[in-house]
Amino acid sequence: MQPLFNHYFEPLAAVGAGPDGRNCLAYTAEEDLAHERFCAQLRALGVVPQQDAWGNSYGTWVGTGDEGCGPLIAIGSHLDGVPNGGRYDGVLGVAAALVVLHRLQQQGWPGRLRVIAWRGEESARFRSSCLGSKGASGLLTEPMAAQRLDAQGVSLRQAVQGCRGQAPSPVAAGMALLELHIEQGPLLARLGRQQQRPVVGVVSAIAGSRRQRWQLPNIGVARLAALLLAVHERVATLDSPEQPLRVTFTPVQGAPNVGRDHTLLRCRDPQQAALLAAVGSGTVCGPNVRFQGPHTFHSGGQPMNQREGVDQIIVAARAVVASSLNEGLQWPDFQVQAGFHLQLDLRAGDAARMTEALAQMLPLVQGVGGQVVELGETPADALSSSWAMQMQEVAQRLGIAVLPMVSGAGHDVQVPPLSHKGLLFIASQAQGVSHHHSEAVQMDEVVAGLRLLEAVVVAHAAQGGA
Ligand SMILES: [Zn+2]
Structure with missing residues (x-):
């Protein structure tokens, strides 16, 4: 065949x-x-x-x-x-x-x-x-x-x-x-x-979707990473292979250099969630690894679309996150740019779990002084x-x-x-x-x-x- x-x-x-x-x-x-x-x-x-x-x-x-x-x-x-x-x-x-x-x-x-x-x-x-x-x-x-x-x-x-x-x-x-x-x-x-x-x-x-914009105040990388990790933990309890719940974050403001490669921005994996915080900030220094955020996977103003570069970033970010979590180290508190907006795209096969997931996320956003703006929905x-x-x-x-x-x-x-x-x-x-x-x-x-x-x-x- x-x-x-x-x-x-x-x-x-x-x-x-x-x-x-x-x-x-x-x-x-x-x-x-x-x-x-x-x-x-x-x-x-x-x-x-x-x-x-x-x-x-x-x-x-x-x-x-x-x-x-x-x-x-x-x-x-x-x-x-x-x-x-x-x-x-x-x-x-x-x-x-x-x-x-x-x-x-x-x-x-x-x-x-x-x-x-x-x-x-x-x-x-x-x-x-x-x-x-x-x-x-x-x-x-x-x-x-x-x-x-x-x-x-x-x-x-x-x-x-x-x-x-x-x-x-x-x-x-x-x-x-x-x-x-x-x-x-x-x-x-x-x-x-x-x-x-x-x-x-x-x-x-076919999953329906809900889209929101999270308007976040000027919180540091560590708090942003903590926010996204908390989102991941809450959403993970509602996710299963048969009934997947897909959460995608895209920085829409305040991180203009972040590439459009959604691989980096998906929040299913806590390390990638932390990575999102990292790329949103510019440069992040970990105890063992130092890497550039947006600039490493950008060249000539074009969104990076090279798988090899993306892999390097993921490897570097995992090393940073793993070592800082294992050793209880604090991340250097680089500031996220003021007015950092994340666009959330949440997808699930049924409306009830989608509503539940959003209800779980809302207090986390509000907890850092952020606001949620509804952008629209598509029914399942x-x-x-x-x-x-x-x-x-x-x-x-x-x-x-x-x-x-x-x-x-x-x-x-x-x-x-x-x-x-x-x-x-x-x-x-x-x-x-x-x-x-x-x-x-x-x-x-x-x-x-x-x-x-x-x-x-x-x-x-x-x-x-x-
Ligand atoms: Zn297709």
Whole structure:
């Protein structure tokens, strides 16, 4: 299955690829090229490619049965990415759909399969995500697209003109929709290493989010680190592998040099939390190690995007934190810049735990004289739980290990208003980093995901789409 996967994956992943990652932003010439290649791949499979009014590309194959006999099943993902992004985010899912189509054709499968490449899933250009799937689902309208501008002042409506097609939306009533995606966290890779076999994620819900700005007074590094460690301790009691609670902090003011690499800023690990305090302050001296904060991972005013540099910072920070904690040493009380603001992004699969976590954090912020400003919320979105259960049964029959999961990030599959929506995750071998060119996969894990995806399609059709 690996050569077949590479056959479909490599030409799509190569679009926009460079030494610092893949650059294929929403509604650009690169994304157009990726869609052209996808359409050529469909044609080679004997399927006529179509474009809808939002530039989404798709093709529908009808097997040897009569049209209308089997349920319509679609598999889709996206071909765009973030600046200097990874090769697998989105592209993996589109290539997987083509592999499944290819194999089912060879097997003479009698069902109906639609393969979709969505446009503009990432919010990097228009600061709004899942543009193609929202447009195809009627959740994004022409007037809304006219008002949404990129950094150059180009409207989404203008950007769509170049790739607009005449075909109807790929979202059809009663259609089942599947997506295979790389995990944007570390769980599957960790479990796979422990069990020494591939583990595929079966996602039952997509986490909702709450965003807050914490406006902190001029507290020292040590107090900021203590605050974030206390946050970590309280949140950790609400977190579990099955029901992850994801906390991300981004310095939004008062630490202008801090890179945009979220690896550094995640608060799941107390050492990283302390690291956040460190990078927010500039220079931190520990008893054994001295390192520069922002400057080490910044060069030429560009956010540092080199994995090697990030690793160095983490190693250095761990040494500082570990030695100062073990030896009971005080950190030099460097001052955090006045008016230091942190943006909190909290994600969980259910509202109750999110509310509980925020209730636990609030007194900590208030305790250092800080203020919390609410920035907005996105409700959690359930996928089809009964289908997720069936997928686990299919996996069991195939002998594929699965982990039931909640996704911290949004995906195209959640957008269309359909009753059968399913999402599978493949492990990412990048220590939980997402949207980064260090993204990597192991081929046995990809193959496990492809086998499960194909079997889920066949099982769903065999049950008449129930
Ligand atoms: Zn994606």
